[in-house]
Amino acid sequence: MDCLFCKIVNREIPADIVYEDDEVLAFNDLNPQAPTHILIIPKRHIATLNDLTEADQALVGRLPYVAARLARERGFAEDGYRVVMNCNDQGGQTVYHIHMHLMGGRRFTWPAG
Numbered sequence: 001m002d003c004l005f006c007k008i009v010n011r012e013i014p015a016d017i018v019y020e021d022d023e024v025l026a027f028n029d030l031n032p033q034a035p036t037h038i039l040i041i042p043k044r045h046i047a048t049l050n051d052l053t054e055a056d057q058a059l060v061g062r063l064p065y066v067a068a069r070l071a072r073e074r075g076f077a078e079d080g081y082r083v084v085m086n087c088n089d090q091g092g093q094t095v096y097h098i099h100m101h102l103m104g105g106r107r108f109t110w111p112a113g
C-alpha cells in the first residue's frame, strides 16, 4: 500500500520514533509547528476519521492517552498543549493515515494557530 505512515510503521522510511507499543507508533513531525510536535498513529492503516468503525474505538482512544503520557514525560502537561486531528481536504489533512498531532512548548490561540 502506498501510504507514507504505513511505510514508517514498516521501517521502510526513517522517522524519529519517540513511542511504540503493539498498536500505536509516535514520531516527531518533519515540519514542526511547536517546540514539541509529535504525530501519534495507529499502526493499522485507517485513512480518515470517516473510516472508523465501532470496533476501532478502543484503538483510537489510545491516541489521546499516549499524547497525554508524552506531554507528561516532556514536562508540559500541566502548562497545557494542543492535540489535533485533521479530516479530509477542508480539515487540512494531507497524509491519509489517521494521526493525532501533539503540540506543546508554546502558547496556542484558538481557533487558528
Ligand code: 5GP
Pocket: 004, 015, 016, 027, 028, 029, 030, 031, 032, 039, 085, 086, 092, 093, 094, 095, 096
Ligand atoms: P496533516 O496535515 O495530514 O494533518 O498532517 C500531516 C503531517 O505529517 C504534517 O504535519 C507533516 O509535516 C507531517 N509529515 C509529512 N510527511 C512526513 C514524513 O515523511 N515524516 C514525518 N515525520 N512527518 C511527515
Ligand code: ZN
Pocket: 003, 004, 005, 006, 007, 044, 045, 046, 096, 097
Ligand atoms: Zn497507512
